[in-house]
Amino acid sequence: MTSRDGYSWTEQTGLRPGVPSIGVITPVTNVVSSNVLYDVVVIGAGYCGLTAARDASLSGLNVLLLEARDRIGGRSWSSNIGGYPFEMGGTWVHWGQPHVWREVSRYQMQNELKNSFDFSYGVNHFQLNTAGGSSTMSHDEEDSLLASALEKFVNVDGASGRNIMPQPANMFYVPEARDLDSLSAQDRIDAIASSLSPSERAVLEGFVLLCSGGTLKGMSFLEFLHWWAICGYTYQGCLDYLITYKFSGGQSSFAINFFREALFTKRLSYAFNSPIQSVNDMGNKVEVTTRDGRTYQAARIICTVPLNVLSTVSFNPPLPDGKLAAIGVGHVNQCVKVHAEVSDKNMRSWTGVTYPSNKLIYAIGDGTTPAGNTHIVAFGSHQYHMQPEEKLDETFAAVKALAPGKMDVQRLVFHNWSKDEFAKGAWFFSPPNLLADHLEDMRARHGNVFFASSDWALLWRSFIDGAIEEGARAAMAVKTELAETGKISPQL
Amino acid sequence: MTSRDGYSWTEQTGLRPGVPSIGVITPVTNVVSSNVLYDVVVIGAGYCGLTAARDASLSGLNVLLLEARDRIGGRSWSSNIGGYPFEMGGTWVHWGQPHVWREVSRYQMQNELKNSFDFSYGVNHFQLNTAGGSSTMSHDEEDSLLASALEKFVNVDGASGRNIMPQPANMFYVPEARDLDSLSAQDRIDAIASSLSPSERAVLEGFVLLCSGGTLKGMSFLEFLHWWAICGYTYQGCLDYLITYKFSGGQSSFAINFFREALFTKRLSYAFNSPIQSVNDMGNKVEVTTRDGRTYQAARIICTVPLNVLSTVSFNPPLPDGKLAAIGVGHVNQCVKVHAEVSDKNMRSWTGVTYPSNKLIYAIGDGTTPAGNTHIVAFGSHQYHMQPEEKLDETFAAVKALAPGKMDVQRLVFHNWSKDEFAKGAWFFSPPNLLADHLEDMRARHGNVFFASSDWALLWRSFIDGAIEEGARAAMAVKTELAETGKISPQL
Numbered sequence: 001m002t003s004r005d006g007y008s009w010t011e012q013t014g015l016r017p018g019v020p021s022i023g024v025i026t027p028v029t030n031v032v033s034s035n036v037l038y039d040v041v042v043i044g045a046g047y048c049g050l051t052a053a054r055d056a057s058l059s060g061l062n063v064l065l066l067e068a069r070d071r072i073g074g075r076s077w078s079s080n081i082g083g084y085p086f087e088m089g090g091t092w093v094h095w096g097q098p099h100v101w102r103e104v105s106r107y108q109m110q111n112e113l114k115n116s117f118d119f120s121y122g123v124n125h126f127q128l129n130t131a132g133g134s135s136t137m138s139h140d141e142e143d144s145l146l147a148s149a150l151e152k153f154v155n156v157d158g159a160s161g162r163n164i165m166p167q168p169a170n171m172f173y174v175p176e177a178r179d180l181d182s183l184s185a186q187d188r189i190d191a192i193a194s195s196l197s198p199s200e201r202a203v204l205e206g207f208v209l210l211c212s213g214g215t216l217k218g219m220s221f222l223e224f225l226h227w228w229a230i231c232g233y234t235y236q237g238c239l240d241y242l243i244t245y246k247f248s249g250g251q252s253s254f255a256i257n258f259f260r261e262a263l264f265t266k267r268l269s270y271a272f273n274s275p276i277q278s279v280n281d282m283g284n285k286v287e288v289t290t291r292d293g294r295t296y297q298a299a300r301i302i303c304t305v306p307l308n309v310l311s312t313v314s315f316n317p318p319l320p321d322g323k324l325a326a327i328g329v330g331h332v333n334q335c336v337k338v339h340a341e342v343s344d345k346n347m348r349s350w351t352g353v354t355y356p357s358n359k360l361i362y363a364i365g366d367g368t369t370p371a372g373n374t375h376i377v378a379f380g381s382h383q384y385h386m387q388p389e390e391k392l393d394e395t396f397a398a399v400k401a402l403a404p405g406k407m408d409v410q411r412l413v414f415h416n417w418s419k420d421e422f423a424k425g426a427w428f429f430s431p432p433n434l435l436a437d438h439l440e441d442m443r444a445r446h447g448n449v450f451f452a453s454s455d456w457a458l459l460w461r462s463f464i465d466g467a468i469e470e471g472a473r474a475a476m477a478v479k480t481e482l483a484e485t486g487k488i489s490p491q492l
Numbered sequence: 493m494t495s496r497d498g499y500s501w502t503e504q505t506g507l508r509p510g511v512p513s514i515g516v517i518t519p520v521t522n523v524v525s526s527n528v529l530y531d532v533v534v535i536g537a538g539y540c541g542l543t544a545a546r547d548a549s550l551s552g553l554n555v556l557l558l559e560a561r562d563r564i565g566g567r568s569w570s571s572n573i574g575g576y577p578f579e580m581g582g583t584w585v586h587w588g589q590p591h592v593w594r595e596v597s598r599y600q601m602q603n604e605l606k607n608s609f610d611f612s613y614g615v616n617h618f619q620l621n622t623a624g625g626s627s628t629m630s631h632d633e634e635d636s637l638l639a640s641a642l643e644k645f646v647n648v649d650g651a652s653g654r655n656i657m658p659q660p661a662n663m664f665y666v667p668e669a670r671d672l673d674s675l676s677a678q679d680r681i682d683a684i685a686s687s688l689s690p691s692e693r694a695v696l697e698g699f700v701l702l703c704s705g706g707t708l709k710g711m712s713f714l715e716f717l718h719w720w721a722i723c724g725y726t727y728q729g730c731l732d733y734l735i736t737y738k739f740s741g742g743q744s745s746f747a748i749n750f751f752r753e754a755l756f757t758k759r760l761s762y763a764f765n766s767p768i769q770s771v772n773d774m775g776n777k778v779e780v781t782t783r784d785g786r787t788y789q790a791a792r793i794i795c796t797v798p799l800n801v802l803s804t805v806s807f808n809p810p811l812p813d814g815k816l817a818a819i820g821v822g823h824v825n826q827c828v829k830v831h832a833e834v835s836d837k838n839m840r841s842w843t844g845v846t847y848p849s850n851k852l853i854y855a856i857g858d859g860t861t862p863a864g865n866t867h868i869v870a871f872g873s874h875q876y877h878m879q880p881e882e883k884l885d886e887t888f889a890a891v892k893a894l895a896p897g898k899m900d901v902q903r904l905v906f907h908n909w910s911k912d913e914f915a916k917g918a919w920f921f922s923p924p925n926l927l928a929d930h931l932e933d934m935r936a937r938h939g940n941v942f943f944a945s946s947d948w949a950l951l952w953r954s955f956i957d958g959a960i961e962e963g964a965r966a967a968m969a970v971k972t973e974l975a976e977t978g979k980i981s982p983q984l
Contacts, residue, residue, distance in 0.1 A: 058551055059757075095661050095951055096724070098593030105591070106964050110661045110950055167737075169587050169602045232588070232724055232732075240724070245659075264975065265552075458602055459587055472598050483756065 001026060003071045005420070006079055006088050007389050009412040015392060019079035019088075019413065023071040023252035025259070029271035031064070037297050038064045038269070040478050041288055043276050044304035046074020047464050048452050050258035051099075051471025052302045057267040059479045064296055065268060066288065068275035068422045071252075072259050075306075075423055076464050078250025079413060082370050085250025086339045087377075088415040090427065090464045092116070094241045096232075097460055099468035107257045113245045116366045116377075122346030123365075127403055129354040130202040134404075142351065146207060147235035149200035152192050153208070154228050156180065161225050161233055168229035169459040171435070177222060181436035185224060186216040206355040209381040210362040211242075212429040213335030216383065223430040230460060243364070251464075275422065278314040279303065281447040299482060301449040302474045304467075307331055307442065307456070308424035315446070322441030323451075329434050331455065333462075334418045335426035336360065336380035338388055340399045341411035347374040352402050359386040359398040373410055378402060388414050427462040428455035450474045493518060495563045497912070498571055498580050499881050501904040507884060511571035511580075511905065515563040515744035517751070521763035523556070529789050530556045530761070532970050533780055535768050536796035538566020539956050540944050542750035543591075543963025544794045544970075549759040551971045556788055557760060558780065560767035560914045563744075564751050567798075567915055568956050570742025571905060576861050577742025578831045579869075580907040582919065582956045584608070586733045588724075589952055591960035599749045605737045608858045608869075614838030615857075619895055621846040622694040626896075634843065638699060639727035641692035644684050645700070646720050648672065653717050653725055660721035661951040663927065669714060673928035677716060678708040698847040701873040702854040703734075704921040705827030708875065715922040722952060735856070743956075767914065770806040771795065773939040791974060793941040794966040796959075799823055799934065799948070800916035807938070814933030815943075821926050823947065825954075826910045827918035828852065828872035830880055832891045833903035839866040844894050851878040851890040865902055870894060880906050919954040920947035942966045 001024035009015045042053045045067035053065040071077060076090030093113075095101045104110060119139055126142035128135050137145070157163040164180065167173045185208050189201070196204065205216060211227055212219035231237035247254050262268040274294070279301060280287045286301045305313055310327045319327070338360060348365040355361050363378035378399060380386065388395040400407045417426040442456035452474035457466025493516035501507045534545045537559035545557040563569060568582030585605075587593045596602060611631055618634035620627050629637070649655040656672065659665045677700050681693070688696065697708060703719055704711035723729035739746050754760040766786070771793060772779045778793045797805055802819045811819070830852060840857040847853050855870035870891060872878065880887040892899045909918040934948035944966035949958025 060552070095590060095659075095722075096588035098587060098590040099597070101590030101661075101951070102594040102961075102964070105661070105951065105961050106968055108965070111665075113659060113662075115658070166607070167587075167605060169593075169597070170605075173603075230587075232729065234726075237724065459593070459597065469594075469597050472594070473600070476598055 003069070005069060005071065005077070006413065006415040008079070008081065009392065010410065015389060020081060021071055021077055021079050021252055023073045023077045023255060025070070025072060025270070025272055028070065028273055031269045031271050034294065034296070037285060037299070038062050039298060039482055040300045040302055041066060041286070041296055041298040042302045042304065043288065044074060045072045045259070045272070046304060047076060047255060047258070047467035048454060048471040049074070049302070049304040050255060050262070051468045052304065052452055052475045053268060054258045054262035055472055055475035056478060057262045057265040059475070060267070061479060061482065062267050063262070063269065064298065065270040066274045066276065066290070066296070067270070067272045070272050073252055073255045075417070075427060076251045076255070078252045080250055080252070081413065084367070084369050084375070086375070086413040087246065087251055089337070089417065090251060091246050092243050093247070093464065094245055096241065097463065097465040099460070099472065100465040103254070103258070103468060107254070109247070109254065112248045114248045116244055116246055116364060118365070119349045121349035121365070123344070123406065124349035127350065127352035128199060128202060129352065129358070129401070130198065131356065132198055139351065143235065143239070145199060146203050149196060149204035150207065150228070150235050150238070152195050152200070153188060153204055154225055156225070161228050165225055165229045168226055171226055171439070171458070178436045180225070181220055181222040182432050183221040184217050184432050185212070185219045185221050188221040189216065202355050203353050206353040206361045209383050210379050212333060213381045213426050214332035214383070214429055215381070218332045218382065218431050220430040220432045220435065223435060226461070276305070276313050278316065279449060280316045281449060283447070286448045299448065300478045302452055302478065303449055304452050304471070306423060306453055307428060309422060315449070317447065319446055320441070322438055323444065323446065326434060326438035326442050329431060329438070331425060331428045331434070332382065332431050333426045333429040334382035334385055336386060336388060337414060337426070338378045338395065338399065339413040340376045340378065340407065340409050341369050341371070341373040342376055342406070343373050343408040343410055344406055345372060345374060347376065347403070347406055350403060354402050357384060358401045359384045359394065360402055363402045371410070376407070385418070387416055387419060389416055429462060450477055495561070497561060497563065497569070498905065498907040500571070500573065501884065502902065507881060512573060513563055513569055513571050513744055515565045515569045515747060517564060517762070517764055520562065520765055523761050523763050526786065526788070529777060529791070530554050531790060531974055532792045532794055533558060533778070533788055533790040534794045534796065535780065536566060537564045537751070538796060539568060539747060539750070539959035540946060540963040541566070541794070541796040542747060542754070543960045544796065544944055544967045545760060546750045546754040547964055547967030548970060549754045549757040551967070552759070553971060553974065554759050555754070555761065556790065557762040558766045558768065558782070558788070559762070559764045562764050565744055565747045567909070567919060568743045568747070570744045572742055572744070573905065574862050576859070576867070578867070578905040579738065579743055581829070581909065582743060583738050584735050585739070585956065586737055588733065589955065589957035591952070591964065592957040595746070595750070595960060599746070601739070601746065604740045606740045608736055608738060608856060610857070611841045613841035613857070615836070615898065616841035619842065619844035620691060620694060621844070621850070621893070622690065623848065624690055631843065635727065635731070637691060638695050641688060641696035642699065642720070642727050642730070644687050644692070645680060645696055646717055648717070653720050657717055657721045660718055663718055663931070663950070670928045672717070673712055673714040674924050675713040676709050676924050677704070677711045677713050680713040681708065694847050695845050698845040698853045701875050702871050704825060705873045705918050706824035706875070706921055707873070710824045710874065710923050712922040712924045712927065715927060718953070768797070768805050770808065771941060772808045773941060775939070778940045791940065792970045794944055794970065795941055796944050796963070798915060798945055799920060801914060807941070809939070811938055812933070814930055815936065815938065818926060818930035818934050821923060821930070823917060823920045823926070824874065824923045825918045825921040826874035826877055828878060828880060829906060829918070830870045830887065830891065831905040832868045832870065832899065832901050833861050833863070833865040834868055834898070835865050835900040835902055836898055837864060837866060839868065839895070839898055842895060846894050849876060850893045851876045851886065852894055855894045863902070868899070877910070879908055879911060881908055921954060942969055
């Protein structure tokens, strides 16, 4: 099936909207009657909503899953082109990500990981294109350079962040961490600038922009420190957790299991192409209305709409001030992710940073396609932003600038997350102060409406893992509450 | 409630069998009729059986949970004495252990971790008592010494084990790993002996015996390498994952959530004090018989009996040769774990290794008790084994030898896992070749009987995490199979 989402380009076809994905669900709905009071309506079929719908239906609740798009997966989905998966959004996983891996092992997918890196091909180096010129170095030298730069960046406590954030699932366990959240990445770089070599500074800025998809001034230093902590407080950990292991069949091959298991209970109703207009909490039940005027009622709602999109849904009674303030601030990630298939097989072992000023900053050889071409994945951020489908010449130029003379582009594949009305950006990344001021506000329920999203997860916030964490939290809360009110089988 | 398991000693009471635990369940059974065909009987209420029973009952199956003891938790349980938990078996957890942490966050226990280490007290050093005499060093020096020794031990591939075991949940992903499983720890130490200082060798041997509870000749080198890999291939990771974070309320405060959630479904029947005599698979159903002659029937069995105990259950039809061979080999862990409350408050910051020849090898200050005493936890292994309740003088002597003059013992608490007929040892640790030859045999089902145990988990084998991994795997398999046969709500 082909999703409306995403773009692809080849010389033969030109630029085309929509790419094939196994995450597209048909029929688009299995709802037969509109006159049903559900136990819970789950808004959104990303990993968070899929988990919530699955866990709730497994525990005996009647569930309606509503999704604006034509597919599952939200900000993590893959396009399978000629048998080869291109990850349009969230990609990498690791066995140390608890909520992801619990599902990987439960669905027996432990042997379906492949490594994005393969350093056995000819162009086996790291290329740094920066203001001072272009240079290449071995991947070991790349690792040393990045590790050195990042260690200086995070070392606010003489212990590489371990003292200030010893329990990353409890981010403000050390109260001083809250004060640190006023710093931007730029503030921290300014404070350590004299200790950084020009190369260290270039790769450091490139790497933190890769993580945030934002700008140096707009991104929270503390949120980066949180990433660092969950990655085990080392650069090697960042590599292992953030950018190494992906599913051989693509993310949609993982997500589909959640949907199928929920459907298997026979307690899951669903409707795709169903963006939400409003949520009206009447106290004894809640009514949701889609943009095309359909209404559904349930005892509880689990709303997984991302922070940057929540303002498009009308809530009655209105959301409380703290949540509105968080929505008003929003998150800063406007990552640009572009896949390029290039004809040079040997680029498989290449990695590179081109910074500043190029619109794609960080890229790696990510695979070999069925045609024998190298699959390059490249990332830009809000710092030097572009809309990749708008000016294709600019997009080609940005790809080619990563490794001049070596990027003979055969195919492009991408999803423009900034112009996606149901995402308004990529994975959550906090600006300064948002987490210190409003993490609990974002996590709070509002009457019969539970809010669940990776955007406010506690551990792997912003990641697929955090989405599953949050979906499980919401389903557990709804199940427990409905059981206590006598809806489902009660007490010890 | 007081369990039959465990021992405590104070001067006032002398040695007493049985310790209080919130894991003791009353009433001991809720079974009212013996004339029921269950969907599944789960044998064993450790974390694996609790997870299997919970997941199966959540998914709509009627479950009977049978447990030989008077308590849940199996090889992981805590005795709460005067409000202070002593961990009788499995203790430490980490947010990078996927199956554990999924449950920690689902039960909202993220803020209930405390750190075993506290280096803010007076006796703030590491003490090494070895053949060459006794010495003390800072904890930073301790870490450097252990890291150096362990790096030499694991570095069989020039990459600290990363190349030979790049995907620890897929242990034999690199086929050469299988060959390595013929090595014992002693073999590997012999190979690197000339590179080790006497102190390095002492702490290395002490640490690997801490991990295995076995002997250097009896323990598999590859299994240690697996531990190293799941801990992120660093000594710091070993510290973080293996021995740092524990539940402020004790393990039983975690385990009880699984039991309560299962009971909450109203589909859980259970009976404690019910050791199993035999399992008779009749093809269309299975009958289990307890030692006291009760029989129960079910469509499927999930057997979580540990490897070292499986020979005490009679299976009809007999188990296949591969599984019998694995049972015949068994695992090698005869860890001795002893808690000592000592009057010196400042010992809170002490750690030590006394090796070779003492019957307790590795110990740390693990907490401060309500009386203001220091809680020391000490570990011995099969290498210099003792039965701590048999000769109390020997036990006191082993504790005192860890830090001569500083161990004024006020209380002892322990569980003798070697003499526990339902464990026959502590956590699984493989001898050479068992995993290479029989991991799949141990994991295989036998007719309608599914075998699930941390002893043959793929990722955190031997840990609480592995028990939950396996319980979830078994429940998922049974649920899927019974649904396919029409027992519960089917298909997409």
